[in-house]
Amino acid sequence: MADVDIVAWLLLALHVVLGAVAVAFISARHRPATAIAWMLTIIFIPYIGLLGYLAVGFNRLPRSRREKQRHVNTLIMERTQGLDQPGHREDWPEGLASLVTLNTTLGALPMVGGNAVELLPDYRGSLAAMSAAIDTATDYVHVEFYILVHDEATKPFFDALERACLRGVRxxxxxxHLASVMNPGRKETLDRLAGMGADYRAMLPLRPWRGQWQRIDLRNHRKLLVVDGRVGFTGSQNLVHENYNKKKNIARGLRWHELMICIQGPAVRELDAVFVTDWYSETDVLLDVDTSPVVLDPAPHLVDAQVVPSGPSFDNDNNLKLFVAMIHRANERISITSPYFVPEDSVLLAIVTAAARGVDVELFVSEIGDQAMVYHAQRSYYEALLRAGVKVFLYKAPEVLHSKHFSIDRDMAVIGSSNMDVRSFSLNMEISVLIHSADFVAQMHLVEDGYRENSRQLELADWVARPAREKFRDSAARLTSNLQ
Structure with missing residues (x-):
């Protein structure tokens, strides 16, 4: 009996020590809400909680990868004359200059003028536009997508890549890596790329037997294509069929709705710098970067644009700070589109504060979800938003609104791969583009008008009257959102 008592006391002492270490170690490395969630998990389920934290509790990539990011950024900034010249500085609204400085400080890439930017709201149309751009390549094609699958929809894209290889284009x-493993068609896709002679690398590979390992859910979520440094594409769309080739999606009739942009001009160099950094991280090969002087074209129809890379290869949550700062600077209108809306506390506070200031705030999300935990977690925020005066629009099924962008007032917009959620702020490597242009934002408003026409506006009275079991699922899912 005495032995049992000794074991019990030892376990209790270990539990206390474990809790104390968790308080000291975790609280210094995470935001308060995240730290509290992890500490409670470790205290109440100590050993399982500790293993969970060791597996997914560290939200930064190794120092070597962060140093590679800074090295490429320095090459671009120090050796490229004129890359920091905006085309329409005199037209910038109040507050934009400080946003540009913020992004340059955190992400090391400047705002540059002289860019033509085109919206591509059609799924197959954007694939066709990217394929056509590849057919103009004479030097190189850089392809980087979170999900990349050879299938019926993407076949023209892969065919264009093959034609480029046959012309001697690199x-x-x-x-x-994880996204490739989890989606159908991986072997066929890799065989197709190898057969045409493309140089393929997996991002953030999980191969511990090769010494390739990091937190399993730190992923590279970027989507971009660069052709010869002349034309670039980025946005929300993965390179895959609009139903993602998954049986459950096909059975439900789900189709993904996306928004991409095509850029021509100096900002394409910044897109390419992101690719070069990621290639360097995965291969230890630093590709040549274009550092020739930028000759600025100040034509009125050309826009100022700034590429904002973010993620665990940086020391700061670049996109989070940008989004919060932009929302606080809005005076008239904020339109947010995010398929996965699980906002960090500062984002939620900024949004409800903007609504209280009299800003017209609207949020577009999908009526249905493809990821149950995130879907229910985001629903838990709707009541607070509605009570603050935010208009919530549910994009009608069976389409899944997967676009990721938001516009501020009449002349600022952000578009890219980043959702408005904790994962995109801290765990995923993302890419966003800040654009200043009244004409471009007017086009964005037309896209948002289309969303509104195909959505059902959520009413507060109907939402609070939903069944208790739904409220419980939503609230329970929200509790897990801070374990990041």
Whole structure:
């Protein structure tokens, strides 16, 4: 009996020590809400909680990868004369200059003028536009997508890559390793790339037997294509069929709705710098970067644009700070589109504060979800938003609104791969583009008008009257959102 008592006391002492270490170690490395969630998990389920934290509790990539990011950024900034010249500085609204400085400080890439930017709201249309751009390549094609699959929808894209290889163009391809493993068609896709002679690398590979390992859910979520440094594409769309080739999606009739942009001008160099950094991280090969002087074209129809890379390869949550700062600077209108809306506390506070200031705030999300935990977690925020005066629009099924962008007032917009959620702020490597242009934002408003026409506006009275079991699922899912 005495032995049992000794074991019990030892376990209790270990539990206390474990809790104390968790308080000291975790609280210094995470935001308060995240730290509290992890500490409670470790205290109440100590050993399982500790293993969970060791597996997914560290939200920064190794120092070597962060140093590679800074090295490429320094090359671009120090050796490229004129890359920091905006085209329409005199037209910038109040507050934009400080946003540009913020992004340059955190992400090391400047705001540059002289860019033509085109919206591509059609799924197959954007694939066709990217394929056509590849057919103009004479030097190189850089492809980087979170999900990259050879299928019926993407076949023209892969065919264009093959034609480029046959012309002697160097084709380099990156896709996220875990996303590739989890999506159908991986073997066929890799065989297709190898057969045409493309140079493929997996991003953030999980191969511990090769010494390739990091936190399993730190992923590269970027989507971009660069052709010869002349034309670039980025946005929300993965390179895959609009139903993602998954049986459950096909059975439900789900189709993904996306928004991409095509950029021509100096900002394409910044897109390419992101690719070069990721290639360097995965291969230890630093590609040549274009550092020739930028000759600025100040034509009125050309826009100022700034590429904002973010994620665990940086020491700061670049996109989070940008989004919060932009929302606080809005005076008239904020339109947010995010398929996965699980906002960090500062984002939620900024949004409800803007609504209280009299800003017209609207949020577009999908009526249905493809990821149950995130879907229910985001629903838990709707009541607070509605009570603050935010208009919530549910994009009608069976389409899944997967676009990721928001516009501020009449002349500022952000578009890219980043959701408005904790994962995109801290765990995923993302890419966003800040654009200043009244004409471009007017086009964005037309896209948002289309969303509104195909959505059902959520009413507060109907939402609070939903069944208790739904409220419980939503609230329970929200509790897990801070374990990041």
């Amino acid at each position: 084709v380099r391809v990156l896709s996220d």
